[in-house]
Amino acid sequence: MSSPQKIAALEGLLERVRRNRNQPRTPLAVAPAPLPAPTAVPAAAPAAAAAPEIEIADDTPEIVIEEEELLSPAPTSEPATHPSELGPAVAPPEQPVVAPPVVEAAPTPPAPAVAAPTPQQPVAPGRRALKGTLHSAKPIQQAASLSAEPPTQPEPAPITPVMAQRPELAAEPQPDTAVSVEPLLAEVVQPPVPPPLPKPAAPAIAKAKPVEAPPAEVELEPAPAPEPAPAIAEAVAAGTVTLRPVVSTPIRVVAGDVGEFIGAVQATGPATFGEVIDMALSMDLAD
Amino acid sequence: MSAFNPSEAVTFDLAFGHVHLDGAPSRVMVPADALLQLCQAAGAGESADLAHAIGEALGRRVAVRMAVGHDERLAAVRSAGLDAVVEQLAGELALIGMGALSAERWGKALVLVIDQSPFGEAGDDFLAEVLQAAVHALVETAQSRLVPLAREGVRARFLVVSGQAVEAVRSRLARGDHWGSVIAALHPGGPTS
Numbered sequence: 199m200s201s202p203q204k205i206a207a208l209e210g211l212l213e214r215v216r217r218n219r220n221q222p223r224t225p226l227a228v229a230p231a232p233l234p235a236p237t238a239v240p241a242a243a244p245a246a247a248a249a250p251e252i253e254i255a256d257d258t259p260e261i262v263i264e265e266e267e268l269l270s271p272a273p274t275s276e277p278a279t280h281p282s283e284l285g286p287a288v289a290p291p292e293q294p295v296v297a298p299p300v301v302e303a304a305p306t307p308p309a310p311a312v313a314a315p316t317p318q319q320p321v322a323p324g325r326r327a328l329k330g331t332l333h334s335a336k337p338i339q340q341a342a343s344l345s346a347e348p349p350t351q352p353e354p355a356p357i358t359p360v361m362a363q364r365p366e367l368a369a370e371p372q373p374d375t376a377v378s379v380e381p382l383l384a385e386v387v388q389p390p391v392p393p394p395l396p397k398p399a400a401p402a403i404a405k406a407k408p409v410e411a412p413p414a415e416v417e418l419e420p421a422p423a424p425e426p427a428p429a430i431a432e433a434v435a436a437g438t439v440t441l442r443p444v445v446s447t448p449i450r451v452v453a454g455d456v457g458e459f460i461g462a463v464q465a466t467g468p469a470t471f472g473e474v475i476d477m478a479l480s481m482d483l484a485d
Numbered sequence: 486m487s488a489f490n491p492s493e494a495v496t497f498d499l500a501f502g503h504v505h506l507d508g509a510p511s512r513v514m515v516p517a518d519a520l521l522q523l524c525q526a527a528g529a530g531e532s533a534d535l536a537h538a539i540g541e542a543l544g545r546r547v548a549v550r551m552a553v554g555h556d557e558r559l560a561a562v563r564s565a566g567l568d569a570v571v572e573q574l575a576g577e578l579a580l581i582g583m584g585a586l587s588a589e590r591w592g593k594a595l596v597l598v599i600d601q602s603p604f605g606e607a608g609d610d611f612l613a614e615v616l617q618a619a620v621h622a623l624v625e626t627a628q629s630r631l632v633p634l635a636r637e638g639v640r641a642r643f644l645v646v647s648g649q650a651v652e653a654v655r656s657r658l659a660r661g662d663h664w665g666s667v668i669a670a671l672h673p674g675g676p677t678s
Contacts, residue, residue, distance in 0.1 A: 471570040472563025475624050478595040478645045481671040483653040 489576030506580060509542055517582070517603035524611055533614045540618025543581070547573040548623055562623050574619060583612065594668045595645040596634065602641060609633040609641050616643055635664040644668070 496505040504512040524532035548558050550573060555561035562570065567588065575586035584602040588595065597616055602608060610633060617631040630651040634642040635658075642664065646654055650671065657667045 479647040
């Protein structure tokens with residue numbers, strides 16, 4: 199497909215888009231040719247030099263593509279980032295280069311209609327009219343769709359060679375490329391994320407179920423075996439009165455049952471607590 | 486009077502971090518050595534006050550428990566047998582970790598025995614104050630005194646005497662009299678009575 203035919207096809211396509219959106223006719227300019235990624239642009243492909251040159255009259259209306267439209271999300275299909283994906287007419291790269299080939303090559307003079315700025319172009323407030331910023335894959339897919347038209351239509355002109363002949367566009371900073379590089383660099387520089395530290399084990403008491411009324415666990419060691427009461431006669435060696443212990447009440451703990459005490463009381467005389475206390479308090483010792 | 490039953494006497498409230506003793510405010514479990522050092526640093530008066538607070542609460546709990554089913558608490562305690570009172574008192578003392586209590590009667594004398602005191606010999610005076618306050622709470626009399634009588638290993642004996650005899654007993658013990666001779670002297674017709 200020759201350039202005029204391509205332009206006509208694109209114009210028809212854009213006209214349909216305008217009618218669908220019920221918008222006023224926008225001046226038609228040249229079909230934006232996508233800027234291939236630097237790494238994907240073939241280095242001085244022979245087909246680029248032989249590609250027909252686009253010549254557009256000055257009065258040709260330009261296509262004004264709003265930024266929103268260009269920056270709209272890409273279709274579900276993957277955007278064509280490689281020249282081989284742009285269509286059958288795109289020449290496959292022979293050898294990849296890092297820098298854009300248009301910088302080193304001596305291309306033909308650029309097309310004035312494309313390169314020249316259009317200050318008369320109305321710009322909506324808050325919006326920026328983008329011309330020829332081919333960082334969206336949408337136009338590329340549209341052009342590719344044109345190539346799928348009936349065979350009666352001539353083959354579409356190769357897009358990549360056209361772009362190679364426009365050094366002023368190719369040499370311009372390509373936002374998409376810059377944007378795409380930054381994340382890559384960030385990924386490289388970004389240190390590896392250390393694995394999450396294991397969470398410290400919660401204290402066992404935090405997991406313990408609140409005990410409302412737990413049974414008391416009082417460990418009572420068995421009292422030592424009661425020693426034989428010392429004979430008061432030994433204690434009072436020179437005493438004339440010998441007192442015998444009438445009560446020896448060691449509190450013993452029954453083995454295996456901490457809750458039961460057995461008190462063995464061997465008492466003669468009063469046995470109530472009150473009487474025992476009164477008797478003890480009645481004693482006196484005169485120095 | 487039933488036997489001492491420590492079931493559910495101590496509640497460890499893990500949610501609030503409290504330790505409750507049945508019928509008593511929240512407890513704090515502290516090392517016995519640290520408590521003894523604190524008492525020694527505070528002085529005899531302050532240490533006695535703390536011991537009295539512990540002992541009164543202890544004796545009150547025993548009295549309340551023994552008064553169940555009786556019209557008057559004091560009458561219920563006095564009419565109870567010595568073994569029953571000692572049993573309850575020993576249980577309460579064991580719950581707060583102050584050793585094993587038993588009792589001995591030598592003639593008229595009543596000797597309270599503490600085995601395995603966590604304070605050791607240095608805490609015998611403190612324990613005597615605790616027991617004295619407990620007896621006060623039981624019989625509601627301020628005449629009784631408890632004097633550390635003797636220590637044999639882990640066994641400490643405390644003599645229950647009246648206030649008028651306490652100084653004579655202390656002096657005899659201070660001069661080195663055997664605790665048996667002191668008890669004998671307390672009885673009429675004894676060696677030095």
